[in-house]
Amino acid sequence: MTHSPAVAFDPNDLESKVKAMYRAVADDPHGEFHFEMGRTLAERLGYIPADLDRIPAEAIESFAGVGHYFHLADLKRGETVIDLGSGSGMDSFIASLKVGPTGNVIGVDMTDEQRSKAERLRFRDAFNNIRYLKGYIDRVPLANGMADAVISNGVINLAPDKNKVFLEAARLLRPGGRLALADIVTESELPQSIVCNSTLWAACIGGAAQKDRYRRYIEDAGLRVVTIEDNDAYRFISDNAKAASHKFGVKSVSVLASKP
Numbered sequence: 001m002t003h004s005p006a007v008a009f010d011p012n013d014l015e016s017k018v019k020a021m022y023r024a025v026a027d028d029p030h031g032e033f034h035f036e037m038g039r040t041l042a043e044r045l046g047y048i049p050a051d052l053d054r055i056p057a058e059a060i061e062s063f064a065g066v067g068h069y070f071h072l073a074d075l076k077r078g079e080t081v082i083d084l085g086s087g088s089g090m091d092s093f094i095a096s097l098k099v100g101p102t103g104n105v106i107g108v109d110m111t112d113e114q115r116s117k118a119e120r121l122r123f124r125d126a127f128n129n130i131r132y133l134k135g136y137i138d139r140v141p142l143a144n145g146m147a148d149a150v151i152s153n154g155v156i157n158l159a160p161d162k163n164k165v166f167l168e169a170a171r172l173l174r175p176g177g178r179l180a181l182a183d184i185v186t187e188s189e190l191p192q193s194i195v196c197n198s199t200l201w202a203a204c205i206g207g208a209a210q211k212d213r214y215r216r217y218i219e220d221a222g223l224r225v226v227t228i229e230d231n232d233a234y235r236f237i238s239d240n241a242k243a244a245s246h247k248f249g250v251k252s253v254s255v256l257a258s259k260p
């Protein structure tokens with residue numbers, strides 16, 4: 001078993017910084033962030049414009065994902081999908097289109113403002129196959145083996161214990177189910193000066209795991225890695241974030257893994 005490196009700051013402080021950042025993402029998507037958001041980003045990452053046209057524009061405005069992975073997820077009509085860290089809901093709306101009225105999508109997020117925005121849009125636009133749950137991605141209040149697919153975008157890097165998150169994804173998947181995600185990893189291990197900066201952590205940099213270590217976390221959870229692709233179209237925008245990204249090879253990847 002590979003253990004996540006110790007986090008040298010208070011996890012409660014980290015949680016409140018992450019919640020504050022993503023509360024702003026929900027409520028003020030045109031504010032200033034270390035990262036890009038919205039439709040231009042989504043299209044550059046590979047989201048299909050015709051799909052984006054069919055989902056709430058407000059969810060797209062608050063899209064803070066880091067890559068596209070729906071081509072890997074290959075969601076089918078009637079499937080059950082769990083979105084870990086569903087934010088303002090963009091990926092759960094796209095998943096809803098793919099699984100259709102006989103399928104189900106369950107978004108899990110700890111930040112109330114993100115979840116309530118997604119919930120309001122879901123209700124307004126009658127996306128009746130989606131529900132949102134308040135919860136943490138390392139202890140999801142759902143039954144073993146209930147998901148055909150677990151998806152996640154830009155979230156697992158924020159978790160101090162990534163082992164626990166991948167074990168939880170594996171628990172939620174049925175045998176033969178798949179995990180498809182986009183996330184931030186690094187080429188080289190980050191120095192403590194970056195790991196211990198909770199603001200950079202909340203901006204999806206400080207918590208990024210080295211890419212081989214990230215792969216081991218997935219495999220240690222009992223999942224088989226099928227593919228890992230670089231998302232070259234993703235870039236950070238603040239000077240601080242750009243510098244760290246350049247120096248340590250902080251980058252976005254999309255991953256497909258399956259549960260044997």
Ligand SMILES: C[S@@+](CC[C@H](N)C(=O)[O-])C[C@H]1O[C@@H](n2cnc3c(N)ncnc32)[C@H](O)[C@@H]1O
Binds near residue numbers: 154
């Ligand atoms: C970078 S945003 C991405 C949101 C969404 N996936 C998207 O693509 O727009 C990260 C989201 O993960 C949520 N989050 C971070 N850590 C979490 C945790 N441990 N448990 C539940 N949600 C978490 C945050 O509240 C935030 O909404």
